[in-house]
Each structure stands twice: as structure tokens, then as C-alpha cells.
């Protein structure tokens with residue numbers, strides 16, 4: 148088992164390895180005070196892992212209840228959130244009790260936001276079961292729900308007490324969602340580690356899965372420790388996201404899923420930056436080859452004008468400026484502040 152300690156406003160461990168779910172009760176018992184906890188999960192994940200996690204927690208002396216909602220991004224909404232608040236109230240949850248977020252990024256973001264806000268904050272543990280959640284969303288304390296105007300527009304920073312990433316759970320993750328995690332893994336390589344990128348561009352991700360997850364989490368640790376509240380360095384994690392979020396929104400969250408939209412976002416921006424002489428063509432080519440080898444999309448049939456219109460509602464916009472993340476080299480990201488007019492030119496000309 149690998150253990151990475153994140154030093155943030157609240158320090159916590161990220162455990163990564165095989166067979167960890169069976170011992171979740173033991174790990175939870177080490178960091179939680181009260182022996183009352185609520186599992187929040189989606190129906191796909193709970194059907195497969197709910198019983199195992201519940202039993203392990205009960206064996207460790209926990210009193211356990213569960214709140215299970217329909218899987219998918221559409222559930223990361225204020226409707227589900229309000230149902231969850233009502234359920235927590237009906238269960239008489241106190242500030243001493245906790246939430247266990249068992250699932251992918253949707254579960255983690257929603258359950259984390261409930262933990263950040265219910266009773267002004269209760270403890271929670273992330274138990275990520277998708278590749279995307281294991282390498283990215285479960286670490287760093289960003290929690291959120293989506294609203295009509297855009298993804299993740301309502302949220303809070305709330306670090307978990309612990310993250311338990313059992314890589315065995317990825318064996319049941321459908322391939323299309325595995326690809327979403329892969330999109331984010333490519334991002335980590337592009338922004339911070341050429342060594343990681345090299346592992347992925349060979350197209351042998353499954354052979355090096357644990358190593359790749361550990362490397363991604365360690366990059367996230369480093370970035371979060373430097374800038375927990377997203378005022379500077381942490382913005383580099385948004386490489387590909389401004390356009391990725393725009394694509395998800397244009398397609399009404401029914402088209403490309405998050406990591407694939409991020410893949411197209413990284414490529415669209417890198418291609419535009421190369422065209423404008425901001426990035427070397429070789430970086431553009433290498434990124435495209437890496438996406439192709441890993442069977443990730445690199446183009447979406449959407450007009451640049453529509454991409455621009457939908458990208459500027461992103462959280463990275465400040466008045467007439469927007470922060471764009473550009474990788475001039477593989478493994479090195481830069482935050483570039485642009486006027487909206489320049490950004491429009493970059494995308495559309």
C-alpha cells in the first residue's frame with residue numbers, strides 16, 4: 148500500500164493499493180471520532196461495493212446508514228443535495244458524525260459539498276472508485292454541485308479526513324469512464340511531469356496503473372500544498388478545463404464526459420496556441436499522438452465561436468480577463484492572463 152500525506156488546512160493521508168475496501172472500517176476508525184457514519188453513493192457503485200463497505204464499517208463498530216442516488220453528472224445538482232440534507236436531518240446526524248463518499252467524482256463532489264455545509268461542516272472520507280476520482284477529484288478538498296449556468300459553480304473547499312483508493316475497484320469501472328480518468332492523467336503529465344507523460348504515451352496505462360495513480364496523486368498533493376485555495380499555482384490543474392467545461396455544457400452533459408472533454412480542451416487550446424506561435428508544434432503533435440494511442444478524443448465538432456461563448460462563464464474568468472493554462476513544454480504549465488478579446492482571437496482566428 149502507498150501512503151501519501153497531504154499537508155493542507157487539515158492534514159490527511161491518501162492510501163492507494165489493492166484490497167483496501169475490506170479494511171475501510173479499520174482505516175476510518177483511526178481518523179473518525181464518532182462511530183456513526185453515513186455512506187453516500189450512487190446506485191452503480193453501491194450495488195457492487197455497498198455491502199462490503201457497510202460490513203467492514205459495522206465490523207469496526209460503526210453504526211451505518213446509506214443514501215444512494217442515481218448515477219451520472221445530472222445528479223450533481225441542488226435537487227440531490229437538498230434530498231441529501233433532508234436525509235441527514237431525518238437521520239439526526241450531529242457534528243460528531245461523518246460521511247463516507249463511496250464512488251466516482253460525482254459522488255465525491257456532492258457528498259463533500261454536503262459535508263462542507265451541513266451543520267456548517269462535518270467530517271468526511273473519500274473512497275474513490277473511478278480512475279478520475281482516484282487520481283484527481285478525491286484529493287484536494289474541492290467540492291461542488293452544478294447549476295444551469297455551468298459546472299461546479301457552487302462549491303466549497305473542504306479537505307477530507309482520509310482518502311482510501313482501492314485500485315481493485317477499477318476492474319468494474321466501464322471502459323468509457325476509465326478513459327475519463329485517463330484524460331486527467333494525460334493532463335497531469337502535460338502540466339507537471341514528462342516522466343508520467345512518457346508512461347502514458349506508450350499506451351500501457353493498465354500495466355502501470357498503480358504507479359500512474361501514485362504519480363498523479365503526488366502531483367496533486369504538491370500543487371494543493373502550495374495553493375490550497377486556488378489563488379495561483381492550483382490553476383494549472385485546469386489545463387484543458389475551460390474549454391472542456393464549455394464542451395460539456397454545449398452538449399448538455401449528454402455528450403463527451405468530463406475527462407474526454409478535457410482531452411479535447413487540452414488539444415484545442417494547444418493547437419490554437421501553436422497556431423499563434425505560443426507553443427512549439429512538437430508539443431501539439433506529441434499531445435495529439437498520446438491522445439490517439441490512448442483512444443481519447445482530440446476534436447469535437449463545435450464552432451470556435453460557440454466554444455468561446457460557453458468558455459467565458461468559467462470560474463477562471465475575472466471581469467474582462469481570463470486565466471488560460473498553456474503547456475509550452477510537456478511537463479511544464481504556465482498561467483497566462485488574457486483579455487477576453489485576445490482569448491476570442493486565440494480560439495477563433
Ligand SMILES: NC(=O)c1ccc[n+]([C@@H]2O[C@H](COP(=O)([O-])OP(=O)(O)OC[C@H]3O[C@@H](n4cnc5c(N)ncnc54)[C@H](O)[C@@H]3O)[C@@H](O)[C@H]2O)c1
Nearest residue numbers: 191218251252253254276277279284289316319320324327
Ligand atoms: N473535485 C475536484 O477536484 C474534481 C476534479 C476533477 C473532476 N471532478 C468532477 O468529477 C466528476 C466526474 O467524475 P467521474 O468521472 O468519476 O464520474 P462519475 O462519478 O459519474 O463516475 C462515472 C461512472 O462510473 C460509475 N462508477 C464509478 N466507479 C465505479 C466502479 N468502480 N465500478 C463500476 N462503476 C463505477 C459511476 O456510477 C458512473 O456511472 C465531474 O463532476 C467533475 O466535475 C472534480
